[in-house]
Structures are given as structure tokens and as C-alpha cells.
Amino acid sequence: MTSPKLAVSALAALIAVKLTHLQALVLFALVISVAFGFLGRRQPKERIKYILWTLLLFLLVGVGIGWAMYPFSR
Amino acid sequence: MAEESTIHEPVQEPLSPPHNSRRETLALVVGVAGWLVPGLGHALMKMWGRAVICFLTVGVLVWVGAGMRGNLFTSRGNDAFDSLGYIADLGTGGFYWVARSLETNGPDVSHADGDYGTRFLATAGVFNLLAALHAYEAARGRKT
Numbered sequence: 001m002t003s004p005k006l007a008v009s010a011l012a013a014l015i016a017v018k019l020t021h022l023q024a025l026v027l028f029a030l031v032i033s034v035a036f037g038f039l040g041r042r043q044p045k046e047r048i049k050y051i052l053w054t055l056l057l058f059l060l061v062g063v064g065i066g067w068a069m070y071p072f073s074r
Numbered sequence: 075m076a077e078e079s080t081i082h083e084p085v086q087e088p089l090s091p092p093h094n095s096r097r098e099t100l101a102l103v104v105g106v107a108g109w110l111v112p113g114l115g116h117a118l119m120k121m122w123g124r125a126v127i128c129f130l131t132v133g134v135l136v137w138v139g140a141g142m143r144g145n146l147f148t149s150r151g152n153d154a155f156d157s158l159g160y161i162a163d164l165g166t167g168g169f170y171w172v173a174r175s176l177e178t179n180g181p182d183v184s185h186a187d188g189d190y191g192t193r194f195l196a197t198a199g200v201f202n203l204l205a206a207l208h209a210y211e212a213a214r215g216r217k218t
Binding site (some may be wrong): 009011012015016017018019021024027028031032034035038039042 | 123124127128131134135137138140141142176178179186187190191193194197201204205208218
């Protein structure tokens with residue numbers, strides 16, 4: 001294997017991310033909640049409240065929609 | 075009525091037109107900078123916490139999206155959805171080209187991972203546009 005090809009496959013292996021559905025949902029919800037909290041609120045206490053509330057809603061709605069689709073999954 | 079106005083706090087004088095247009099230009103520069111480099115707009119406004127969070131959020135979303143081999147749309151789209159996806163992806167600014175260089179093996183949307191990756195990349199772009207708009211509004215003095 002030539003060195004550029006080796007470097008490309010090494011980079012691909014380095015950044016490869018393997019997540020389950022739930023892990024992807026939690027990661028997405030967490031990252032976006034924190035970002036929204038920092039953009040939308042200024043005081044640390046308000047930020048934490050907003051982040052927790054948004055995170056909870058993201059997870060509840062995500063899992064809720066998942067269960068709502070369950071009867072049509074097969 | 076004239077007496078009533080004297081008891082109120084003094085109203086701030088509206089900015090003079092040259093000052094106002096300078097501020098608009100500065101706000102535009104801040105907005106474009108925030109789009110090109112996620113977080114730079116807020117950094118220019120000395121909003122350090124928001125700058126770091128914007129950079130990290132877009133960075134993590136792009137890294138995970140590219141790592142899951144999500145579809146990074148190009149300008150040569152076949153339909154309106156491809157074009158919308160391209161606009162969303164382009165929202166990441168400079169990180170669009172980072173994602174392109176990270177996706178060495180190209181996208182793979184035959185699995186759920188790749189499909190999720192596509193959403194992560196699009197979210198990164200839309201979030202960065204929102205953050206750039208926030209920085210622009212802050213520079214105009216309409217947000218704190």
C-alpha cells in the first residue's frame with residue numbers, strides 16, 4: 001500500500017464513529033442543548049436550567065417519536 | 075404632557091448616521107466572520123464562552139457527522155432537497171472543507187449511521203448560521 005493511501009485509511013479509521021441509535025440521540029440532544037443554553041441565556045443559573053429542560057424535552061420527544069413509529073416498523 | 079416627559083429617564087440620543095453605518099458594517103463583518111469560522115463572530119464581540127461553545131458544537135457535529143460517513147452535499151445537486159442540503163452544509167463555513175477532507179472514504183448512507191451523519195452535518199451548518207446571526211445582532215446592539 002502506498003503512503004498516501006495508508007494516510008487516507010489511517011485518517012478514516014481515526015475519525016470513524018460508531019454509535020447506536022440511542023447514543024446518537026443522546027449526543028445530539030446534549031450538544032444542541034448546551035449550545036442553545038449558551039446562546040439563549042446569559043446567567044449561569046438560567047443557562048443550566050435551560051440546558052437541562054431542553055435536554056429532557058429532546059430525549060422525551062425523541063424516544064416518544066421512536067415508540068410512536070414502532071407499530072409501523074414491520 | 076410636556077411635564078410628564080421631564081420626569082422620565084433621559085432618552086438616549088439616536089446614533090448619528092455615520093456612526094450607525096459604521097456599526098452596521100462592523101456587524102456585517104462580525105456576522106460573516108462568525109459564519110466562516112464558527113465562534114469567531116462572538117470572539118470578536120468578546121463573548122468568549124459563546125465563542126468556545128459555538129466552535130466546539132460545530133466542530134463536534136462535523137466530526138461525528140463525517141465520522142459516521144454522512145452525506146456532504148455539493149453544488150451539483152439533482153433536486154431541491156440536495157440544494158437545501160448543500161445550503162445547510164455550507165452553513166458550517168470553513169468546516170465544510172474540513173468535513174470534505176475528513177470524509178476520505180466518501181459518504182455511506184446505506185446504513186442508519188450514514189443517515190444520522192447527514193443530519194449531524196446539516197445541523198452543524200444550520201446551528202452555525204444561527205450563531206452567526208446571533209453575533210451579528212449582538213454587534214448591532216440588539217442582543218446581549
